[in-house]
Amino acid sequence: MLRTCRGEPVDRPPVWLMRQAGRYLPEYRAVREGVSFLEMCRDVKRSVEVSLQPIRLVGSEAVVFFSDIFVPIEGMGIGVDFAPGPVIADPIRTAEQVAALPEQDAVAHVPYVFEILRTLRRELDPAGIPLIGFAGAPFTLATYLTEGKGDPTREFRVLRGWMERDPEGLRTLLERLADMTIGYLNAQIDAGAQVVQLFDTWAGTLSEPLYREWALPINRRIAEGVERDRAPFILFMNDAPHLVDAMLDVSPDVISVGSSVDLADAAARAGDRAAIQGNLDPEELKGSREHIFQRVRELRDAGRAARGHVLNLGHGCTPDTPVAGVRAFTDAARALADG
């Protein structure tokens, strides 16, 4: 995984899945029982346990620590709850609200995150299994912070209105989120994360000009602020086939593309600029084992033009993802080594 992310030669693509620790696993639901999602994120023992489950239960080859992109937002003094998606107590919609956010060190408010990472690293080191840290990208975080919750229409009217009305105010919010994120990711690296992934799930709802104006400079600021000599940097966007070149212009080590992206085309664009991650549609994990094996061979061939390929989904596992499908996916990756 680490060699692939750095563009060094490997025998076959490594494999892990976004949301691999989640409700589709009965063992996850058992640990999660009786506690809220946020309590679970603060509970080092439970978080470590569910982070490790996908290694044994589905054969994943990397561990992403259990948490959420909204955990450090609490550390910025913004009230967050989950029902089951994030709900913001007092949505942020004006420059005055941004200015009134307390000047505090978000990292210092979430010590349990780093305890989870340190514990995981101790557990994983003997087996040489890599540990992945992550954060939410400012644009994606801002869609929730402004709307107050997820927006199923993906129109993000409040955020789009703010762009028009007061671009400076919104830019200040995005820059504060970026600076928090740089400190947060570097603290994760200090605590043992060996790769970091930035989730810009909703940036694909922007046209290319708007992405270049509102998300690219902010994401590049993060890409430049993260200590990448210590941990390669993956940029994920869902459903953004029109933004592959713009993603590459952020200069990440790896671009992680959604299932609507043609992997061969994206890999050719990435070439020796970046490795590529993806991009099986999670729905395909409901297919037969033969189908999944066939698709993994196709994805491997499609990914060859990039300087490296990490097998993953185009987005995360969902509660109805079949465990057997996830197992078939990782088995298929290992079978690639045999030809």
Ligand code: CP3
């Ligand atoms: O990949 C991983 O397993 C790492 C942990 C992780 C979670 N969420 C765990 C989680 C990561 C990296 C995220 C990212 C995240 N969270 C994103 C960006 C990536 C993406 O998937 O689009 C966003 C937009 C969120 C916000 C969020 N958190 C939503 C919308 C929800 C509810 C959705 C749902 O599944 O019902 C969550 C809750 C959440 N985050 C769960 C998990 C495992 C479900 C937890 C539960 O109820 O037990």
